[in-house]
Amino acid sequence: MxxxxxxxxxxxxxxxxxxxxxxxxxxxxxxxxxxxxxxISLDFLTSPSSNIMEGGGIRDQLFNSFYILILTMIITIPLGVGGGIYMAEYARPSKLTDFIRTCIEVLASLPSIVIGLFGLLMFVQLTGWGYSILGGALAITIFNLPVMVRVTEDALRSVPSDQKQASLALGVTKWHTVKTVLIPAAIPSIITGAILAAGRVFGEAAALLFTAGQVTTRLDYSNWNPFAHNSPLNFMRPAETLSVHIWAINTQSLVPDAPVIQSGASAVLVICVLIFNLLARLLGSAIHKKLTATK
CATH class of the missing domain: 1.20.5 (Single alpha-helices involved in coiled-coils or other helix-helix interfaces)
Incomplete structure (x- = not known):
């Protein structure tokens, strides 16, 4: 041949x-x-879910999904990017570094049900918070940290060493080199990692079922006081996300129009993921052009 x-x-x-x-x-x-x-209709998107025998809309579940997503990424991105910078630029080869990498790999491979049970013990029972949005966000953060750390580390290591050496040769400090040379060049890959991490927030059900709960407080969208029990911004309230709602509709099968609700909610979930990915990539491209002065 x-x-x-x-x-x-x-x-x-x-x-x-x-x-x-x-x-x-x-x-x-x-x-x-x-x-x-x-x-999918406007009424379906803007109406709250009724009791389990009547079905209803997905307004609160959709809001809860985005709220948990935002809280999770606020916690995950700084920790994950910081951990990736440390592993790529500051960690010296040693047994401690190897142990940290092993821990990251173990966290990345843990089943979601295990994270959910850990979150139930740590963020629900030991803290006394009960089911809460904050507990769910912290549980999902455990999922997302390994992804962000590894993606950030690989992105920084993929930047040509000549750029780093040229910056250091000019007398620029290591941190300033990381901040002005390495991170701008690695932004597209870091954004990709953030997208992957965010996708897990939208699609995760097991961990959130044990930490954020399955019951949604009837929300008052005219009350934005984060300490009010029925405020949408109250992160200590239980919150059923869209993925958990789909699971509940499919498994309990008590709602007369369950197929309609679960198919519509699934389509909304997929559309949200697609839109989020598109916007995140456009944002990452704009940030990359701004930081690197490329056209």
């Missing part, structure tokens, strides 16, 4: 793999959107 034939076979195999991946994604999204978009 000559080299040209081998090249064509290899090219065909990789193209086939790419086609299969795209086909699976398109068929999955197409099935969810085709069955769910027809059930």
């Amino acid at each position: 000559n080299s040209k034939v081998s090249d064509r076979i290899a090219t065909g195999v990789f193209v086939a793999i790419a086609v299969i991946i795209v086909a699976v994604l398109v068929s999955l999204l197409g099935y969810i959107l085709f069955n769910g978009v027809q059930n």
Whole structure:
């Protein structure tokens, strides 16, 4: 077999793999959107869920999902990026560094149900908070930290060493080099890591079921006092997210229009993830251009 034939076979195999991946994604999204978009309406998005026998809308669950997402990313991004910077630029090869990497890998491979049970013990029972948005955000942060740390570390290490050495040769301090040279060059990859971490917040159900709870307080959107029990901004209240709501509708099957609600909620969840990913990539590209002065 000559080299040209081998090249064509290899090219065909990789193209086939790419086609299969795209086909699976398109068929999955197409099935969810085709069955769910027809059930989405303004009333469905803006109405609260009624009692378990009546169904209702997904207003509160949708708000809770975004609220937990924001809180989780506020905690995750500084810790994850800081940990990645330390591992890439400041940690010297040693047994301690190897132990930290092992801990990161173990955290990344833990099942969500284990994180949920840990969160139930730590953030619900020991703290005395009960089911709360803050407990759910902290539990999801445990998921997201390994992703952010590893992505940030790999992104910083992928920056050409000539840029770093040129900055240091000019007498610039190490931290200033990291801040003005390495991080701007690594921003696109860091944004990608943040997108991956945010996607887990939208789709996670097991960990949030044990920490944020399944019951949603009837929210008063005219009261934005974060200490009021029915305020949307109260992060110590129990909150059912959209993914947990879909799970509850599918498993309990007590709502007469359960198929309509779960298909519509699933479509909304997928659309939110797609929009968030698109906006995050556009934002990351804009930040990269601004920091690196590229067109």
